[in-house]
Amino acid sequence: MQFENALTERYCAPGEAITLAANATAGIAAALIALGVKGNVLIPAFTFPATLSAVVMAGARPWVLDVDTETWGISADALEQALRTGNHEAALVVVPFGVRIDLRRHFEACTRYGAALVVDNAPGLGAAAAPLPAGRFMEVYSLHATKPFAIGEGGAIRAHRGESELLRRALNFGLLRGAPPNGTWGINGKMPEISAAVGLAVLEDFGAMLAARRRAVSRYIAAMRAHSGLAYVDELDRSPWQTFPVLLPSAEMLDEFIARAAAAGLEIRNCHRPTLEDWPGATKTGPCPVSSSLSQRMACIPVYSDITRREISTIIGIVDASLAGISLHPA
C-alpha cells in the first residue's frame, strides 16, 4: 500500500490511482478484466509478445493491426477505421519503447465507438503522462529488471480511482475481502510485499537514475546527427529511455551494424522481430507491412540507470565507427 500510494502521489493526476501487479502482463490482463472486456481486442503487430499474452490471459481475443511509419504505434486513423469496420470491444495501444506519443485522438475514437482503451506503456514509467480522459481507459507500466523503474518483476496500473477495487479483484482471483462476488473472475496477479519494499527503495534514487539515462540519450542524439538516413526521437523528455531506438534504412544495414558493434564488444538488440502478425493465437485485421519493415530495421542502443560518462563515450565510439563502416542509404 505504501509503494502504491507513493507512485500515485508521484505519477497520477487528481482522481487517478496506481494499482500494483505482479508484472505488466498481469496488469494489462487485469485492466481488461476490470473494464469488462471479453471479446475482440485490437493490438499492434509491432510490439513485444506480452501485449498479446495479456489479452489471452484476460480471456479475450487479440486482433493484430499494423502500425504507423512515423510513430511506430497504431495510428488514430487506423484505430478509428478498425473500430468502425470490425467488432472490437477494446484496443491495447502500445507506446513504442516507452517514447510517449499523442493519444488524444485514440481516446476520442474509442469513446465514439464505445470501446475501452488500455495503454501498454511498459517501459514508460518516469516520463510525464497526460491525465486519463473520462471513460474506460487505463495505462500499464512494467517494473521488470530491464525497465528504467526496475524492481525485478512488477507492474503498475494507472486508472481512475473508482476502478481500483475492480482491479484489485481482477488481480486476486475475482475476490475482494469482505465483499460478495461481483460476477467477474480474476487471475493471481498480486505484487508480493517484498517487491513493493524494493520499489520504495528504488523510488528514492529514481531521479538520479532518470538523469543518468537522459544524459546518455542526449549524447546519443548528438552523435546520431553525424549520420544521415537514420530515424530516431530527439526529444529527451518524451521517455525515461529503457533503450535508445534507432531505425536504419534497410534490414541488411541493420544486420551489418549489429555485427560490427558486436565485433567491437557492444550488444545492439533488434526489436521486435518477429512481429505478432503470425503469432499463435492472433487474428490479423490485414497485412502488416509497416510492422514487418520496422522489425527488420530497428536497433536498440543500450541505456543503463548507472551508466557512467566513460561508458557513454565507449558506446558512442563503437556506434559511430560501426555506422560509419556501412553505407547509410536505402538499398
Ligand SMILES: Cc1ncc(COP(=O)(O)O)c(C=O)c1O
Ligand atoms: C510492450 C510491452 N508490453 C508488456 C511487457 C511485459 O512486461 P512484464 O515483463 O512486466 O510482464 C513488455 C516487456 O518488456 C513490453 O515490452
